[in-house]
Amino acid sequence: MIKIEQLSKVFKTANQTVQAVDQMNLSINKGEIFGVIGYSGAGKSTFIRLINRLEEPSTGKVIIEDQEITRLNKKDLRLSRQEIGMIFQHFNLLWSRTVRENIAFPLEIAGVSKAERNARVSELIDLVGLTGKENAYPAQLSGGQKQRVGIARALANNPKVLLCDEATSALDPETTDSILALLVDINEKLGLTIILITHEMHVIQKICRNVAVMEDGRIVEQGSVLNVFSHPKQPVTKKFVEQVMGKPEDEETEELFIQHSNSGQVLKLQFIGETTHQAIISQVAKKFDVELNILQGSVKQTQAGAYGSLYLLAIGEPETINQALAFIRETSVEVEVIQHG
Structure with missing residues (x-):
């Protein structure tokens, strides 16, 4: 046009x-x-x-x-x-x-x-x-x-x-x-x-x-x-x-992530479109011996669908957490481990 x-x-x-x-x-x-x-x-x-x-x-x-x-x-x-x-x-x-x-x-x-x-x-x-x-x-x-x-x-x-x-x-x-x-x-x-x-x-x-x-x-x-x-x-x-969406890397949130990363792994999940409706947290909790605590998150609507991010604290054995991460990655939800110094 x-x-x-x-x-x-x-x-x-x-x-x-x-x-x-x-x-x-x-x-x-x-x-x-x-x-x-x-x-x-x-x-x-x-x-x-x-x-x-x-x-x-x-x-x-x-x-x-x-x-x-x-x-x-x-x-x-x-x-x-x-x-x-x-x-x-x-x-x-x-x-x-x-x-x-x-x-x-x-x-x-x-x-x-x-x-x-x-x-x-x-x-x-x-x-x-x-x-x-x-x-x-x-x-x-x-x-x-x-x-x-x-x-x-x-x-x-x-x-x-x-x-x-x-x-x-x-x-x-x-x-x-x-x-x-x-x-x-x-x-x-x-x-x-x-x-x-x-x-x-x-x-x-x-x-x-x-x-x-x-x-x-x-x-x-x-x-x-x-x-x-x-x-x-x-x-x-x-x-x-x-x-x-806000700035998750501001000082207050950064301190929160660093504080919790001492007791587990901080994960960032990203949802796009229909994936925002997936009960991914409850699915992971049922399948794996991993405790998931929500630290921060938001979901926004656009004309083309919803999108959002969710920060979680995963507590459990490293091998079990890795299995849970592999399970999440098999869905259309994106996940990354947040590293802090």
Whole structure:
């Protein structure tokens, strides 16, 4: 559906040259919610603005459904942008216009008749849950309601792609969850391809199936959310995973592991997908003369399934513990022995 090939953006000033996006390559499937995560300055907002050419690429290609966006002239680009909706962190609403008038604005620009505009706007107001707020002005709305207006406006021209640039970072956690649920609902009902830019890993966790991690203008890691969460490779990815999973290697937990490792072996079990439902601990306890004590653990849900980790203290004869480890490894649960100095 969307192909990004060798995409770069260089900003030049009198004093310096900044490589905001550096040779990016990416493929996004039609109809999926794809996440791009990075810290401030990673280049993710520049990247998303390159997709619809709000920023002009220095080099590279953006291809959407076999149409090379980066080669279109101004007239064709204007038409193509009608199929690419965009929502912003700070809403970008017209403050002198009502909810209805804000949503209708892109339809006016597209030359849609008044009757068609009214019908489409009413449909969108119902879709995003703003019934009863049609005649309110942005100043009379909450942050979540403003973002719902922004989403409705972005959907006005029946786009194929929806770009979300930090769409929830200005919202409180409860409102964030409601907006994410709305995006999932829109994705399912309309079959939209959604590209979601964020610096918050829990946003990726909740609604994305695939994710790319950006740092210094480059994609440093990408894959399914389950795989990236369970096997983060890059330091920046590990930091993001810690946002939702916690950091088991902090001083307090490290001391706990060291303390208990004197009386047994500290094991780390990793569960992915259906394995989170396996009663592996009780199975091991029944089969082997090993005492298992839970030290720490967590399980999180993603759109593609659950994943989590569990730290155990295994007490028993070394040979028996090794047999138990071999049994666990025969399942789809991953296990490792945590060593401490």
